[in-house]
Amino acid sequence: xxxxxxxxxxxxxxxxxxxxxxxxxxxxxxxxxxxxxxxxxxxxxxxxxxxxxxxxxxxxxxxxxxxxxxxxxxxxxxxxxxxxxxxxxxxxxxxxxxxxxxxxxxxxxxxxxxxxxxxxxxxxxxxxxxxxxxxxxxxxxxxxxxxxxxxxxxxxxxxxxxxxxxxxxxxxxxxxxxxxxxxxxxxxxxxxxxxxxxxxxxxxxxxxxxxxxxxxxxxxxxxxxxxxxxxxxxxxxxxxxxxxxxxxxxxxxxxxxxxxxxxxxxxxxxxxxxxxxxxxxxxxxxxxxxxxxxxxxxxxxxxxxxxxxxxxxxxxxxxxxxxxxxxxxxxxxxxxxxxxxxxxxxxxxxxx
Amino acid sequence: xxxxxxxxxxxxxxxxxxxxxxxxxxxxxxxxxxxxxxxxxxxxxxxxxxxxxxxxxxxxxxxxxxxxxxxxxxxxxxxxxxxxxxxxxxxxxxxxxxxxxxxxxxxxxxxxxxxxxxxxxxxxxxxxxxxxxxxxxxxxxxxxxxxxxxxxxxxxxxxxxxxxxxxxxxxxxxxxxxxxxxxxxxxxxxxxxxxxxxxxxxxxxxxxxxxxxxxxxxxxxxxxxxxxxxxxxxxxxxxxxxxxxxxxxxxxxxxxxxxxxxxxxxxxxxxxxxxxxxxxxxxxxxxxxxxxxxxxxxxxxxxxxxxxxxxxxxxxxxxxxxxxxxxxxxxxxxxxxxxxxxxxxxxxxxxx
Numbered sequence: 185x186x187x188x189x190x191x192x193x194x195x196x197x198x199x200x201x202x203x204x205x206x207x208x209x210x211x212x213x214x215x216x217x218x219x220x221x222x223x224x225x226x227x228x229x230x231x232x233x234x235x236x237x238x239x240x241x242x243x244x245x246x247x248x249x250x251x252x253x254x255x256x257x258x259x260x261x262x263x264x265x266x267x268x269x270x271x272x273x274x275x276x277x278x279x280x281x282x283x284x285x286x287x288x289x290x291x292x293x294x295x296x297x298x299x300x301x302x303x304x305x306x307x308x309x310x311x312x313x314x315x316x317x318x319x320x321x322x323x324x325x326x327x328x329x330x331x332x333x334x335x336x337x338x339x340x341x342x343x344x345x346x347x348x349x350x351x352x353x354x355x356x357x358x359x360x361x362x363x364x365x366x367x368x369x370x371x372x373x374x375x376x377x378x379x380x381x382x383x384x385x386x387x388x389x390x391x392x393x394x395x396x397x398x399x400x401x402x403x404x405x406x407x408x409x410x411x412x413x414x415x416x417x418x419x420x421x422x423x424x425x426x427x428x429x430x431x432x433x434x435x436x437x438x439x440x441x442x443x444x445x446x447x448x449x450x451x452x453x454x455x456x457x458x459x460x461x462x463x464x465x466x467x468x469x470x471x472x473x474x475x476x477x478x479x480x481x482x483x484x485x486x487x488x489x490x491x492x493x494x495x496x497x498x499x500x501x502x503x504x505x506x507x508x509x510x511x512x513x514x515x516x517x518x519x520x521x522x523x524x525x526x527x528x529x530x531x532x533x534x535x536x
Numbered sequence: 537x538x539x540x541x542x543x544x545x546x547x548x549x550x551x552x553x554x555x556x557x558x559x560x561x562x563x564x565x566x567x568x569x570x571x572x573x574x575x576x577x578x579x580x581x582x583x584x585x586x587x588x589x590x591x592x593x594x595x596x597x598x599x600x601x602x603x604x605x606x607x608x609x610x611x612x613x614x615x616x617x618x619x620x621x622x623x624x625x626x627x628x629x630x631x632x633x634x635x636x637x638x639x640x641x642x643x644x645x646x647x648x649x650x651x652x653x654x655x656x657x658x659x660x661x662x663x664x665x666x667x668x669x670x671x672x673x674x675x676x677x678x679x680x681x682x683x684x685x686x687x688x689x690x691x692x693x694x695x696x697x698x699x700x701x702x703x704x705x706x707x708x709x710x711x712x713x714x715x716x717x718x719x720x721x722x723x724x725x726x727x728x729x730x731x732x733x734x735x736x737x738x739x740x741x742x743x744x745x746x747x748x749x750x751x752x753x754x755x756x757x758x759x760x761x762x763x764x765x766x767x768x769x770x771x772x773x774x775x776x777x778x779x780x781x782x783x784x785x786x787x788x789x790x791x792x793x794x795x796x797x798x799x800x801x802x803x804x805x806x807x808x809x810x811x812x813x814x815x816x817x818x819x820x821x822x823x824x825x826x827x828x829x830x831x832x833x834x835x836x837x838x839x840x841x842x843x844x845x846x847x848x849x850x851x852x853x854x855x856x857x858x859x860x861x862x863x864x865x866x867x868x869x870x871x872x873x874x875x876x877x878x879x880x881x882x883x884x885x886x887x888x
Binding site: 323324334337338369371378379380382401402403404405406407416417418419421422423424425426427428429430431432433434436437438441442444445447448450451452453454455457458459 | 675676686689690721723730731732734753754755756757758759768769770771773774775776777778779780781782783784785786788789790793794796797799800802803804805806807809810811
């Protein structure tokens with residue numbers, strides 16, 4: 185089956201150039217259809233530039249464009265902007281998804297606006313009370329899925345259980361793994377550790393229908409100790425941003441140390457290939473985008489700083505999610521769980 | 537003035553060897569007196585080994601040892617262990633500090649036990665409701681102080697204000713800086729960002745007698761954007777452990793990439809000097825230990841994995857704190873603040 189994936193050309197720090205390049209690049213590699221959503225006039229102008237500079241041969245007639253001339257800026261207030269800018273790429277994109285005119289939507293724009301528009305317009309999957317943003321984290325073993333990294337900063341324990349269930353299914357379907365493990369991010373392995381909130385979640389997880397391995401300490405996030413790592417959106421966002429900042433500073437420290445030493449500078453020529461390999465390992469562009477789980481539709485949120493490669497890979501993540509019918513599976517699984525009586529008790533005991 | 541610094545020889549993953557080596561090393565470099573607290577027999581045996589292996593010439597008669605034969609293990613429950621193991625190095629050390637027989641106590645042992653013993657036996661400085669563990673974080677500019685990294689995982693907004701006041705003073709006294717800046721760790725710069733708890737703290741900080749620069753995003757922790765970074769103990773502990781884990785994995789990724797590439801392996805010889813320099817920049821051993829702020833006494837908590845260098849530097853951190861009379865200054869400053877009427881209102885409004 186061939187899908188139609190909408191891509192927000194106006195969203196992200198390097199829009200419209202990088203999203204456009206990424207969309208064209210993706211179109212060359214996939215059989216599905218990429219639909220560009222953004223300011224049509226601007227897309228035309230950018231395409232002309234690309235023709236001159238990057239020798240891209242595609243004609244505007246070959247592209248499917250949906251005009252969305254308004255722009256939600258990266259620092260616009262989410263709730264207000266989606267109400268006021270009805271012709272923005274984000275609102276138009278989510279609306280197309282709702283109406284079934286596209287099958288997935290990818291945006292590197294204002295995260296809050298994408299989350300709000302998705303939640304309000306697509307609504308949540310039955311059994312989900314809050315959406316969660318999940319990101320792929322490269323680990324020493326393979327890759328883990330960390331959820332939530334910022335959609336929900338005042339969560340209830342039950343929301344984290346829903347994240348655990350959704351992430352398990354997502355991981356098993358998209359990364360083809362049978363026994364998916366779930367860990368709860370905490371400051372110690374013992375169940376008595378951590379704030380009251382996290383201890384309640386631990387209790388809930390212990391009797392929940394997930395493969396819960398217990399608390400996961402932050403030092404083990406990157407060792408690949410478990411497949412899905414669950415935390416509240418505040419802690420997850422801090423973990424994500426801290427990691428990005430740290431990798432950047434560490435890289436700067438290291439290159440400065442090398443550049444200030446003549447012998448090392450010479451050595452740099454030899455290790456260049458390894459540094460490239462290393463960079464690709466920690467490069468978020470490799471993993472594309474972050475699936476927004478819990479909404480009624482495939483929505484992928486790209487990093488604000490996404491380059492064309494990240495955009496291309498985000499589109500591929502969307503297609504993988506569609507191919508495995510992740511949303512249908514989550515819907516079915518949640519229904520099954522909620523119909524089970526003991527789970528009902530578990531949930532009602534946790535929400536008291 | 538000459539001080540007496542007690543060091544827990546039984547605490548830490550590499551005890552008694554590394555704490556003992558660190559204590560001897562420190563004694564060679566300082567005029568103050570290092571007091572060894574631990575199992576006297578074991579210390580004697582370890583010293584014999586050191587004489588053979590490391591050519592250390594010191595005789596046991598030259599060392600001041602206080603016998604504390606019991607051991608609190610790294611995974612013992614804090615509250616119970618300090619009640620049951622009265623002859624442990626931690627309880628004996630804090631007791632010596634309380635009685636004025638030593639002026640500071642350094643331990644790389646069970647953090648929870650050190651915090652509990654300090655809080656219960658030394659009591660808190662008037663005006664402080666919870667102690668906080670502060671760590672030095674190397675940044676692209678200089679060094680920042682992050683508090684709390686785990687002493688208090690269910691804090692009230694007022695506790696964070698007390699951390700902000702203590703950290704500011706600590707930084708200004710120990711690192712000789714006049715205009716110390718304070719940032720609140722959050723997921724965005726706007727005051728409307730973050731969980732309800734953090735937003736309340738933001739309000740409190742905005743009218744507090746500290747040089748508050750607003751929210752600090754996690755990506756900026758290592759850029760050196762502000763001197764003191766305040767957060768709750770859960771988030772701080774996760775940030776700390778995540779950073780350690782990430783630096784380790786990044787190092788492994790990079791060396792693996794280099795080792796698997798023959799050309800890079802050759803280059804490694806050239807860049808060895810730079811790697812050493814880089815390692816010293818991110819090595820926690822350089823910064824010694826983490827000051828436990830808020831208790832009535834100078835207590836430094838070392839990393840569980842401390843080597844002798846970290847122990848030596850932790851002892852030096854303790855002496856610096858004593859030389860600047862950090863505790864006396866904190867006590868005075870808090871008294872001054874609490875006597876100010878408008879601050880009283882601010883505090884009562886925040887605690888409602």
